[in-house]
Amino acid sequence: MTTEYQTQSELIRALQEELADKKRELALQRRAFEQVLQSRSWRLTCRLRWVAKQLRTIKDAVSGLLGKSQPVDSGAMIEAAPISPAAAMPVSDPKKLFTSLSRTSFESFLVSEAVLELPSSPDPEVSIILVLFNRSELTFACLRSIAETYSEKIEVIIVDNASSDETRLLLDRLRGARIIRNRENRNFLLAVNQAAEHARGQYLLLLNNDAQLLPGSLRAALATLRGRPDIGAVGGKIILLDGTLQEAGSIVWRDGSCLGYGRGDTPFAPSYMFRRDVDYCSGAFLLTPRSLWEQLGGFDESFTPAYYEETDYCMRLWQRGYRVVYEPGAAVLHYEFASSQSVTGATGLQSAHQLVFAARHRSALDKREPPGIGRAIHARMRHNGRRVLFLDDQPPHPWLGSGYPRAHAMLRAFLKHGCFVTLYPLFLFDEEWSKVYSDIPRDVEVMIGAGPDKLEPFLRNRGGYYDFIIVSRPHNMERFQPILAAHPEWFDKTRVVYDAEALFAHRQAGRRKVSGNPMSPRELEGALRAEIRLAAGADCVVAVSEQDGAAFKRHGIKNVCIIGHSVAPAPTSSAFEERTGFLFVGAVHEEESPNADSLVWFLTEVFPRIQEKLGAAAPLTIAGVNRSQKIRELAGPSVRITGPLADLTSLYAGARVFIAPTRYAAGIPHKVHEAAARTTGVDRPGTGHRRYRRRFCRTLCRGLLGSRQVGKASRCGPSSHHHRMLAGHVREKGL
Structure with a gap:
C-alpha cells in the first residue's frame, strides 16, 4: 500500500511539473501574440496588408x-524554377x-x-x-x-x-x-x-x-x-x-x-x-x-x-x-x-x-x-565554409539573459571561423528587423516567423544543406528528435549537436526544495535520466560545465564537450567613493523563473533589513527584461527598475555591490561572470555552481555566499557596501 501511495505521489508531482511547464510555454506564446498585435510594424502595415490582398486578388484572376509562375516559398524554402522574362512579367495593373x-x-x-x-x-x-x-x-x-x-x-x-x-x-x-x-x-x-x-x-x-x-x-x-x-x-x-x-x-x-x-x-x-x-x-x-x-x-x-x-x-x-x-x-x-x-x-x-x-x-x-x-x-550565395543551423527559442540577444549571452558568443565564434549560420527561432514572436539585427551580425540568416510548425518542411527542403545542426535547450530537442528519428536520410551528411545549455532537472529540484517539497533522490535521478535521454541520436553533446558534462557521461553519453562562458575583462574606473548602492542585472521572463524567485526573496526578506542599517545610502537598481508584476509591486522608493538597456557600463561604474541572490538555478550564471569582469563587488547568497563559491568565499563573507539564511545575508550586505578594502579585494580577485 505504501509503495502504491509513493508511486501515485510521484506521478502527481510529475504531472504537476509538466502542467507548470505547459503553463509557462502558454504564457510565452500568449505574450508573443500580444506583442504582435501591439507592435508598431503590425499597426503600420494594416493598410499595406489590405492593399496587398486586393492586388493578390487581381493577380490571381489574371x-x-x-x-x-511559381514563387519562392519563404516559409519552407522551396526555391522556384528559372522563369523566363516573358513569363515573369507581373500583371499589367500595377x-x-x-x-x-x-x-x-x-x-x-x-x-x-x-x-x-x-x-x-x-x-x-x-x-x-x-x-x-x-x-x-x-x-x-x-x-x-x-x-x-x-x-x-x-x-x-x-x-x-x-x-x-x-x-x-x-x-x-x-x-x-x-x-x-x-x-x-x-x-x-x-x-x-x-x-x-x-x-x-x-x-x-x-x-x-x-x-x-x-x-x-x-x-x-x-x-x-x-x-x-x-x-x-x-x-x-x-x-x-x-x-x-x-x-x-x-x-x-x-x-x-x-x-x-x-x-x-x-x-x-x-x-x-x-x-x-x-x-x-x-x-x-x-x-x-x-x-x-x-x-x-x-x-x-x-x-x-x-x-x-x-x-x-x-x-x-x-x-x-x-x-x-x-x-x-x-x-x-x-x-x-x-x-x-x-x-x-x-x-x-x-x-x-x-x-x-x-x-x-x-x-x-x-x-x-x-x-x-x-x-x-x-x-544563392558564394561561401566555401561550413554551414550551421542553430535551433533555439529566439534570436540570442545578450540582454535576454537565460543562456542567450552564451549562445550569442557561440554564434560569433562560428562566424569567426568562417561558418555560415542560420538561426531558426522556434518561438513565434514579432520583432522588427532592425531589432533582430541590432546585435546579431547582418550576415546571419534569421528565420523569424517560421516557428515549430514549419520546422519539418524546412528541414526536408534543406536536407543535406547544413554541415552541423545545433539544437539548444531540452524542449527544442524534444521537437527535433522525432524528425531526426523519422527521417535520418535528411541528415546523412549533417552532424547533430545537442547543446544542453544546462541540466534543467537541477533547477526543478532547487525549485521544489525552496518551496518545501524536495525531490527524493529517486525522483531527481528519474528527471535526469529523462532529460539526458534527449541526447539519443546526437553526434555530440555540449554541456555548460564540467559538473553537467560528468552527469551526461555517467548516464552513458560518451561524446561530451564543455563550452562555458567567456567574458573579456572590462573594469570600470570609478573610485569607491563615487559608487553607491546595489545592482542586479538579469532577465525575468516569467514569475516562476530563478531570477524572479531570487529577487522576490531578496526584496521581501533581505533588502528591508539592509535598509534598516543603511537607509537611503543603499538604493537598489534592477536592470534587464522584467515581466514580473510581483517584483514591481515589491519595489519601493529605493528600488529602480530600468528594463533592458543597450549599455550597462554606467550602472556597473556607479554600483558598489552586485547581487546575485540565486536560491536555485541550472548551469553557470552569466551575470556573475559579467559582474566579475566589470569588477563590481559580487554578493551571491544562495546556491549555484560550487566553483563560484570557491572563487569568492575568501573575498566575501562566507555566510553570505554559502547560506540562504536571511540573517547572514542582511548582515553581510552592509559590510560589502561600506568596506573599502573588501571592495578593492573583490575587484582584484574578480579580474
Missing part, C-alpha cells in the same frame, strides 16, 4: 488566364497604375514653374549614373527619389539617348545634374561607359531610370562597401511594382543562364534579409569603386546594346579576387523593361548574350551549380 500616377505628377510639374534641384557636391563620394531613353514620367519619379532620399556627397550624371518624348523639357528644368545629350541612341551599355568617363566620385552607382531609390538604400550600400578593399560591388533588393521581389541577388548557373533569387516572393521574408556574397547583382542598382571600374574597362562592349553586361562585370570582379555582395538594407522599386521596345526583343538579346557570356567564362561556370529548382538554396 494569372488564372495567363498561367501563374504598371498601369504606377504609370498613370507618375504621368499625373510629371505633368503637374511641367505645368508649374518649379524646378527640380538635385544634390551636387563639389567633391562627390558617389557619382550616380542614369541613362535615359524616353519614359520621362518614370525618369521624373527616379530623380525625385534621389532628391528626397540622399544623405551623402553625390553628383548625378545623366546621359539622354536622343529621347523623343518630353525628356528634353524635364532636363531643362533640372538643377545640379551633369547632362550629356546624345544625338542618337547609343543604347544602354555604351551610354553607361560614356557617363562613367565624366564621373568624379570615389564610387559609381549604376541606377536605372525606371527605378526609385528607397530610403536609406545608398547609405546602407556605402556602409557595406566603405573600408572593405575586398568588395568589388554591392547590389540591393529589387522590388517590383506589385510589391514582390524581382531579385535579392542573382544566381549564375553552369550553362550561363541566370535566376533572380526570390523572384515572386515577399521582399521581407527571412531569406532575403541577411547580407551575403552572390554571383552578381542587377545593374538596376549596383555600387562599385570607380577605380575598379576603370581597371576592368567598364562594361564589355561585346554585350551591346544591353543584357548580361552587369553579369559579366561581376564575374570579372570575382576572377580578380573581389567579392560581390547583396546588401538587404539597400532597395529600389523597379518598373522593369521600361526602355525595351518589346519583351520579345529583350528575351532574344538575353538568349544571344548568354551564349557569348558562357563561352567567355566557361572555366568559371564549370564550377557553378547546374540549373535546377532544387539547387537554388545551394547556389
